[in-house]
Amino acid sequence: MKKYVFASLLAATAMLAACDSGPFASTDAMRQHAAQSLAQKNFGAAASQAEKLSAKAPDDYEAFYLLAQAQAQLGNKNAALAALESAIKKGYKDEQAIAANDNLQSLRNMSAYAELMDSAFPRRVQAGTAETPAAASDAVGITETAGKTVIRAGDVVVEMPKTN
Structure with missing residues (x-):
């Protein structure tokens, strides 16, 4: 057995x-x-x-x-x-x-x-052109300066010139 x-x-x-x-x-x-x-x-x-x-x-x-x-x-x-x-x-x-x-x-x-x-x-975008990636972050926000508006959402950053 x-x-x-x-x-x-x-x-x-x-x-x-x-x-x-x-x-x-x-x-x-x-x-x-x-x-x-x-x-x-x-x-x-x-x-x-x-x-x-x-x-x-x-x-x-x-x-x-x-x-x-x-x-x-x-x-x-x-x-x-x-x-x-x-x-x-x-x-x-x-x-x-x-x-x-x-x-x-x-x-x-x-x-x-x-x-x-x-x-x-995602890449950093400035007025429709691709650039190097921004530093990674989870931040979301809109910042306005005299000459431009910057919109951030995570790794995506869009910079738009201000028009008056």
Whole structure:
């Protein structure tokens, strides 16, 4: 009887260990595997794992962010940009992390990347022209001076010249 119990426990342990790979892998295990592959510069494996993760968890912005990084490192700029756009649309909001991520360096000279970043993250606007982002804040207000009116709402700042 003890042999059967031991054999059953051994089989159950083997089956549980197998759940961290293959079609029954948990999303956490898949995410961890993709991140480890990225860190080890195994970009093909990272892309494959992130692709599977994004199919299994289509609302997981981290899956698409991992996929964007792997695709960018593989030289697949359009696929990387599409994955980055999906990550942002699904909730990835860390503009500074995107800007500082070395894996995404190859995308930064693309006009489509600039357009994506400009549309996804509020920028300082002065009389209809885009400038560098204002310091992040939750402040909302209107300030009037002799020459202009400044309207602030979070990170968005609009300066309008006064007309008399």
